[in-house]
Amino acid sequence: MADAPSGRSLVVDAVTHRYPSGALAVENINLDIKGGEIIALLGPSGCGKTTLLRIIAGFIAQTQGRVIIGDDIVDALPPNKRAVGIVFQNYALFPHLSISENVAYGLAARGVDKAARQREAQRLLELVQLPAMAARLPRQLSGGQQQRVALARALAIKPSILLLDEPFAALDKNLRLDMQIEVKRLQRVSGITTLIVTHDQEEALSMADRVAVLSHGKLEQFGSPSDVYDRPQTLFVNTFVGSTNRMPGVVVSADRTAAKVRLDAGAEIIARPAGGALSEGGRVTVCIRPEHLQFVGDETGFAGVVGMSLPLGATVVHEVTTADGSGVKVSQARIGETRALENGAAVRLAPLAPSLANAFPATL
Amino acid sequence: MGAAPASRDVTSYGMGLAAPLALFFLLFFVAPLLQLLWLSLHNDTAGLHWGLGQYLHFLTDPFSLGVLGSTLLLGAEVTAVCLVLGFPIAWLYQRVGPRLQTIIILIVLLPLLTSVVVRTFAWIVILGRQGIINATLQSLGIIETPLKLLYTQFGVVLALAQVQMPLMTLPLITALGRIDPNLDDASCSLGAGSWRTFFRIVLPLSLPGVIAGCTLTYAAAITAFITQSLIGGGQMLFMPMYLYQQASTLQNWPFASAISIIFLLAVLAVVSVFTTLGRMSRGYGGA
Secondary structure, rough: OOOOOOOOEEEEEEEEEEEEOOEEEEEEEEEEEEEEEEEEEOOOOOOOOOHHHHHHHHOOOOEEEEEOOOOOEOOOOHHHHOOOOEOOOOOOOOOOOOHHHHHHHHHHHHHHHHHHHHHHHHHHHHHHOOOOHOOOHHHHHHHHHHHHHHEEEEEOOOOOOEEEEOOOOOOOHHHHHHHHHHHHHHHHHHEEEEEEEEOOHHHHHHHEEEEEEEOOOOOEEOOHHHHHHHHOOOOHHHHHOOOEEEEEEEEEEEEOOOOOEEEOOEEEEEEEEEEOOOOOEEEEEEEEOOOEEEEOOOOOOOOEEEEEEEEEOEEEEEEEEOOOOOOOEEEEEEEOHHHHHHOEEEEEEEEEOHHHHHEEEEOO | OOHHHHHOOOOOOHHHHHHHHHHHHHHHHHHHHHHHHHHHHHHOOOOEEEOOOHHHHHHOOOHHHHHHHHHHHHHHHHHHHHHHHHHHHHHHHOOOHHHHHHHHHHHHHHHOOOOOOHHHHHHHHOOOOOHHHHHHHHHOOOOOOOOOOOHHHHHHHHHHHHHHHHHHHHHHHHHOOOOOOOHHHHHHHHOOOHHHHHHHHHHHHHHHHHHHHHHHHHHHHHHOOOHHHHHOOOOOOOHHHHHHHHHHHHHOHHHHHHHHHHHHHHHHHHHHHHHHHHHHHOOOOOO
């Protein structure tokens, strides 16, 4: 157990979990994770991502499906036999034990003798850049330092899988970035398959090799960060990851790769059928990100009136009201001297490219 | 308090607010205590000759020392029983749903809602020669002659443990409730089994509650005059009854006073050992 190899694969096979009340927590989740990957489980609160984490760790026995680590089906193993390292959101350091004892705790449980585990604890504390803190108590450390200790403690047992539950949520913004870099560095060094549970899309996109987006207990999409951001498969993914403008419309004509949509805001545009085939005459929601809209001079695109402009540094965001009265945000890069748009100016807007407008069948 | 009004700290309050209670304590606690001390320092019942004779008598009398010893031992036994039985209840309380929690807390508090005298008589009914336990065992054919349960150390410990149980369980419930449940999971995920988690994490972190519970139970058990006397009967003598006999029956007020003072000091010594342990463990808990 102590020599469990790092970077084992993790397969979540058709896992469904029902609460005793009968409500579904997660439904038919399939994840095939290669050894050494960093995966983010992304979703809003209550989407089932923490339940999934606890199923993988062994704290919850799923109603159906299997969890496979490496070549072993681990469903029958209790958490203390799974060699899964966890970093809790509140770090869960043992308050009465010194930093060194905290890090060595898992080794003591494995019967490693005292001298060896002190040496190993010191090595790990050096790895997380806290070599001088060994004798302190957790409460004498700052939040970021506590998190490093929690990481060292989880890594000490040489886990085959590392689970991080909202690891950066309690840190302030600057520290969060430092710790994200730190975790990514440690993951590279150790090569441990890592699962990060987060509700922060930036964190998921920046840290993970692949992102699994969950909503209401279902897996919406599992793909690379650019897949999830640029080629969302569901309306939920498109709206939850990044910001987007939702524009209702009717399909004029459609094939598998492109659809002509008449927007309620006026004008026909070409969009990408993102959630499967579209039928002619059906209502759709077209999602266009603010940075994928541009002002056009000719008669193409749809008309609108500029309401407010917010200069956000590198970009300027304009709030435009369209003909059907809905608001659209347009993000414009500030290149040279961007022409200031006056309040009330009439403009026309169009997507940068057809592949950047995603059409989803409208749900009632 | 004596600072000039300009620099007065708004968060400090006048000691005057405590004056009524202080006066009450002075009149009805400190004054009688001093009177007790004054009385105990006389060698004769009339209170004419000063001296340490009463104390010397107690400390050189094997019978008196025996009563003191058995009383302190009784306290230790009751405390141990309450701790061993109370800890699982408190532990369970923190791991069940809100509905069961209400039931547990009701069961724990129920003894406090009935008079000590009533509860003690109930134990007489249960433990007596013709009591529930003996009647049941006899009808089942397990025993032939009734067991002697009443008027034994066992009976007194059992009854006192039940009577004092809330004093142990409530601080334990509070202490266990302060422990972050993630610590259990963290310990488990690091490979520790239930027993290691209990002895290395749960027990050390609940020590403040254990010590508070032990202090309360101990102090209550050794001074529980009614239960001790009714269940112990005439054959078992503990300090409260010994003191009562000397004062009420034998009218030996100076000796009774000396017994009180010695008992008080003995209890204070035990309690201060507990509080010292408590202070040492204060480093735990918290954040």
